Amino acid sequence: MPELPEVETSRRGISPHIVNQKVSNVILRHHQLRWPIPENLLALIKDQVLLNIDRRAKYLLLRFESGTLLIHLGMSGSLRICELNTPAQKHDHVDLQFEHCLLRYTDPRRFGAILWLGDSPEDSSLLSILGPEPLSDEFTAEMLYVQAKNRKLPVKQFIMEQKVVTGVGNIYATEALFKAGISPIRAANNINLKRYQLLVDAIKETLTEAIKQGGTTLKDFVGGDGKPGYFQQTLHVYGKTGELCPSCKEPLTSVKLAARNSVYCSHCQR
Structure with a gap:
C-alpha cells in the first residue's frame, strides 16, 4: 500500500x-x-x-x-x-x-x-480528523508523550493512528521503531519522554530517507515516471521474519497487531 x-x-x-x-x-x-x-x-x-x-x-x-x-x-x-x-x-x-x-x-x-x-x-471528513504531519515542526516528542499518557495500546498502533500523526504506515512504523530500539508491543503509556524523542527522530529520519530513495516498491507502486522506489533495498526488519537482526544477529520475530504483521528484534527493541 x-x-x-x-x-x-x-x-x-x-x-x-x-x-x-x-x-x-x-x-x-x-x-x-x-x-x-x-x-x-x-x-x-x-x-x-x-x-x-x-x-x-x-x-x-x-x-x-x-x-x-x-x-x-x-x-x-x-x-x-x-x-x-x-x-x-x-x-x-x-x-x-x-x-x-x-x-x-x-x-x-x-x-x-x-x-x-x-x-x-x-x-472535509477525510482531512479534518488528521493529526500533524510527521515531518513538520508540530510533530514532537512532547506531543506524543502527552497524548500517550492514558493509552495502553501497543505503541506501533498508537503512532499509526491518523489522529495522532498522519501518514506513518506499517512499513515505516516498523522501521522507525527498530531504529529507536522500541518494541512495537510496548504500551504507549509505558514510554518516557526521552525514548519518545528517539522515536520522533527515527520517524523523521526514516521517512526522509525513504522519500530520497523514491519510496518502497513491494509490489505495485511506481512513481510518476513509472519507475519503482528503492527504499526496500535498505529495509532493516520489515518483511524479514526469521532473518537475522542486522544489529545483534539474533533471529527476528513477528507479532500480529491490528491484523498487521509486525517484525522486530526482541533483543534490541525493548
Whole structure:
C-alpha cells in the first residue's frame, strides 16, 4: 500500500509536468473506485489551470481556482505522466489530459479514491480528523508523550493512528521503531519522554530517507515516471521474519497487531 513517502514521491514526480497547465479533457473508464468518481468531474475542471499539488498525509490535493481534487492511491494505485494518446491498459481508470501530456491513474484493486472537495477541502471528513504531519515542526516528542499518557495500546498502533500523526504506515512504523530500539508491543503509556524523542527522530529520519530513495516498491507502486522506489533495498526488519537482526544477529520475530504483521528484534527493541 503506498504510504507517505510513495505519495510524496508521486507528488514530486508529476508536479513539474502539469502544474500551471490547463486541463483539456477528463477520461473516465471506470466510475467506481472506493467511492464513486464525480460524474461531473469534466465540467468541474475542464479549462481550469492546475495551480499546485499538495500532500496531506497520504492524500494528494490538486488545487484549482474552482476547488480541490483529492486523489488517494488506496492499496495499489499509482499516478504516471504519459504522452498524449498513450493506449490505456486494463487497470488505467482515469486520465486527466493537459496540453502536452496526461496524468493517468492506475489501480488494479480500485480501492483508491478521486473526490471533489470544493473550496473548503480542510473541512472535509477525510482531512479534518488528521493529526500533524510527521515531518513538520508540530510533530514532537512532547506531543506524543502527552497524548500517550492514558493509552495502553501497543505503541506501533498508537503512532499509526491518523489522529495522532498522519501518514506513518506499517512499513515505516516498523522501521522507525527498530531504529529507536522500541518494541512495537510496548504500551504507549509505558514510554518516557526521552525514548519518545528517539522515536520522533527515527520517524523523521526514516521517512526522509525513504522519500530520497523514491519510496518502497513491494509490489505495485511506481512513481510518476513509472519507475519503482528503492527504499526496500535498505529495509532493516520489515518483511524479514526469521532473518537475522542486522544489529545483534539474533533471529527476528513477528507479532500480529491490528491484523498487521509486525517484525522486530526482541533483543534490541525493548
